[in-house]
Amino acid sequence: MSFLAAILVMSIGALALGLALGYAAVRFRVEGDPISDKVNAILPQTQCGQCGYPGCKPYAEAIVKGEAEINLCPPGGDEGVRKLADLLGRDYKPLSGDEGGEKPKLTAVVREAECIGCTLCIQACPVDAIIGAAKQMHTVAASLCTGCELCLKPCPVECIDLVPVPETLANWKWAHPVIPLFSAPPRAESDPPSPSRKAA
Amino acid sequence: MLQTLFKFKGGLTLPHHKQESAGTPIVAAPLPEQLVIPLSQSMGSAATPVVAVGDKVLKGQLIGRAEGWISAAVHASTSGTVVALEPRPTPHPSGLSSLAVVIAPDGEDRWIERQRVDYQTLSPEAVRQCLQEAGVVGLGGAAFPSHAKIRAQHPVADLLINGAECEPYITCDDRLMRERADEIVAGIGVLRDLLEPERIKIGVEDNKPEAIAALRAAIAAAGESFTVIVMPTRYPAGSLKQLARVLTGKEIPVNKLPADLGLQSFNVATAQAIWRAIQHGEPVVRRVVTLTGNVEQPGNWEVPIGMPIRDLLALARPKDDTDGILMGGPMMGIPLPTLDAPIVKASNCLIARSPARFPAPSPEMPCIRCGACARACPQELQPYELYWWSRAKQFDKAEAYSLANCIECGCCAYVCPASIPLVQYFRFAKGEIRARDREQAAAEAARSRFEFRQFREAREKAEKAEKLAKAAAAQAEKAAAATKASAAENVPTNPEASTPANVVTTASASDLPDAQTAKQALIAAALERARAKKAGVGEGVASTTVANSTTDEAPATLETVATAAAPEGEGGA
Known part of the structure; x- marks a missing residue:
């Protein structure tokens, strides 16, 4: 009799838990793929396609599926690869095809006198950062440009340049402190940058 | 009245070096040859220029309009002519340039018409607007727009007035409190009316007894009830968080504003600037700057905003072994990469460095x-x-x-x-x-x-597909209608029932043979004309008759060819 009771109790328990799990699976279903969203958040969203995928999200999905390496994103830089390696528990790899080191952040500039207004670059821009109309001069909204280089190729008159983002008061940063090297005798002429120390 | 003071952990007791510059009264600095007034002088967005090169401006005239809420207006510091509107070096550790209005003074120093603001009859919004338009920012060094701090969203329990001036060397607030305590107290009165705090505490470090006495005398003279709290001298008691800690015992967490804790604080110089703006309608066009360190004549100067640091420094006569200039105090100040930069609203002190004073x-x-x-x-x-x-x-x-x-x-x-x-x-x-x-x-x-x-691309694609589908459907309907009509023609029952569309289709269907023949006739005529033109160099008349004999619908171009050929033929005949 106790044998039957045990089976009964276990079956009721299994049924109840099964129902609860089944309900939770429907009720708390997560839309989309949370991991690929996390990967996508690390990617720089230039949508440049340098990884071989049409945009950052497809690349993120490919990484999560294990179809793509994590070191294919030049705009994300070395730090991006490290973050992806951390997130996914994969080994760090140096950025592929990037022997020249990281590029500075670039922004596209249309040489407006040469623009013929063909709208090809507008169609190529993945973030709608180029403004213009047919047979009208085009220009790049610098604050929206991600420097993805996708507009360079379609331009029939090659009037688009990529220029480094200029340093302004808004984006200037303090440099990493360096330990100045002194040549012997250690009597430096110039005052190295130092915290404002006061003579006692 | 007994007052509990709180301690903050850490901090330093530093040699003051204040006596060097604190002894002499504030002197008005002479006008330089050029004033360079940067348009970005407050925390937040830069002002938008509203003058052009060549414009004549008066002292106090608006030259840069505030852009957005966290921004303050910029004014001409003297009367003169705008000679340039271009990027100029700023007093910033990077030495980078930013847009500035360059004014050549005319020497008259003529004020624009000033109007007293009767703040008690105005709404708080209007007063804030006035302060923003007067370009009042925190003059202690942070240059946060003051109007943005006067918001009645949180009830203010403690209004803190910062006269601590904890950094060594700096004495501009000390001198201001000694000489213009009445204006500071009046400014605090304005702040009291705007913020309605429960308590008002003026914190001054105990190494400034003259300033404390002057403030107390001014408060007594004005009949106010503000408390001057004498704080022990300990760096950095003048930093907002430490000041709040000492005067109220509250700690401001990193992700909160002082206002969230019922605190609001203003520098004494800011209180004075608010008073000048309200009572005299004067925007912030000058400030007191301490010149000290390795100079012959340390002291405090009342300087027009935009005066090049090189010109100002010359007034104090730096000694020969000066090897750099610090803007701000010796602890937190920044070494200036260029002396071409001007004095801005945030500049409170210039210290000349020398190897003896500040050894490497x-x-x-x-x-x-x-x-x-x-x-x-x-x-x-x-x-x-x-x-x-x-x-x-x-x-x-x-x-x-x-x-x-x-x-x-x-x-x-x-x-x-x-x-x-x-x-x-x-x-x-x-x-x-x-x-x-x-x-x-x-x-x-x-x-x-x-x-x-x-x-958007997907939507456009869908819209296009829908359009195409609609067109295809219309085509199909038309075709269906045509077959129906032809069926109806075969079995004519009652002509009244036929729809207009059917009529059209039948008409076009019946026209079809005619149209075809007309087209063929046209082509034949054109060919004929071409042949005639070839042959008709001598026989123009014949070609004309041929042309005329073609159908009435002959295109105009062909007709002109024919008429052009006619005189030729006549000439030949």
Whole structure:
């Protein structure tokens, strides 16, 4: 009799838990793929396609599926690869095809006198950062440009340049402190940058 | 009245070096040859220029309109002519340029018409607007627009007036309190009416007895009930967080504003500027600047905003061994890369450096984890940990150790026996973290724009497909109707029932043979004409008749060819 009771109790328990799990699976279903969203958040969203995928999200999905390496994103830089390696528990790899080191952040500039207004670059821009109309001069909204280089190729008159983002008061940063090297005798002429120390 | 004072942990007792510049009254600085007034002089967005090169401006005239809520207007500091509107060096550690209005003074120093603001009859919004238009910002050094602090969203329990001036060397607030205590007290009165705080506390360090006496006398004369609280001199008691701690015992967490805790604080010089703006309608066009350090004649000068630092410094006559200029105090000030930069609203002090006064630091040595920095830190941080993570560029870890709480006061670097420039590392890490956050925000914006573009393309595609489908459906309907009509023609039942569309289709169907023949006739005629033209160089008349004999619908061009050929033929005949 106790044998039957045990089976009964276990079956009721299994049924109840099964129902609860089944309900939770429907009720708390997560839309989309949370991991690929996390990967996508690390990617720089230039949508440049340098990884071989049409945009950052497809690349993120490919990484999560294990179809793509994590070191294919030049705009994300070395730090991006490290973050992806951390997130996914994969080994760090140096950025592929990037022997020249990281590029500075670039922004596209249309040489407006040469623009013929063909709208090809507008169609190529993945973030709608180029403004213009047919047979009208085009220009790049610098604050929206991600420097993805996708507009360079379609331009029939090659009037688009990529220029480094200029340093302004808004984006200037303090440099990493360096330990100045002194040549012997250690009597430096110039005052190295130092915290404002006061003579006692 | 007994007043409880609170202590903050850490901090330093430093040699004051105040007596050098505090002894002499404030002197008005003469007008320089040129005034360079940067348009970005407040925290927040830069002002938009409203003058052009060649314009004549009066003292106090608006030259830059405030752009957005966290921004303050900029005014001409004297009367004269705008000679340039171009990027000029700013007093910033980078030495980078920003847009500035350059004014050549005419020497008259003529004011624009000033109007007293009757703030008691105005709404708080209108008063805030007035202060924004007068360009009032925090004159203690942060240059935060003052109008943005006067919001009645949170009830203010304690209004703190900062007269601590804790950094060595600086005496501009000290002199201002001694000489213009009445205006400061009147300005505090305005703030009281606007903010309606429960208590008003003026904090002054005990190394300024004359200023304390002057303030108390002015308060008594005005019949006000503000309390002047004498604080022990301990650096950095003048920093907002430490001031709040000493005067109220409250600690301001990193993610909260003082207003969230019922606190609001203004510098004494800001209170005076508010009074000048309200009572006299004077925008902020000058400020008191301390010139001290390695100079022959240290003192305080009332300087028009935009005066080049080189010109101002010449007034104090720097000694020959001066090897650099600090803007701000010796602890938190920045070495100026260029003396072409002008005095701005945030400049409170210029210190001439000399090797004797500020000896070069000994070389940086490894951290020995002695903990002296942690004992000195007034924010109760662990600078040695922050140093480690900042140096290794592990910014997440640095953030976890509350790097954002660091006020960059320099106490840790001052006490460090290994002479590590700790603050430099913290500034570097903070800059990198800010840049990273900016990039993250930009990437987020790019992603949403990309997604919207994809959505738009999909929508356009769908719309196009729908249009095509509609057109195809219309075509199919037409074809169906035509077959129906032809069926109806075969079995004519009642002509009244036929729809107009049917009529049209039948008409066009019946026209079809005619149209075809007409077209063929046209082609034949054209061919004929071409042949005639070839042959008709001599026989124009014949060709004309041929042309005329063709159908009435002959195109105009052909007719002109024919008529052109006619005189030729006549001539030949």
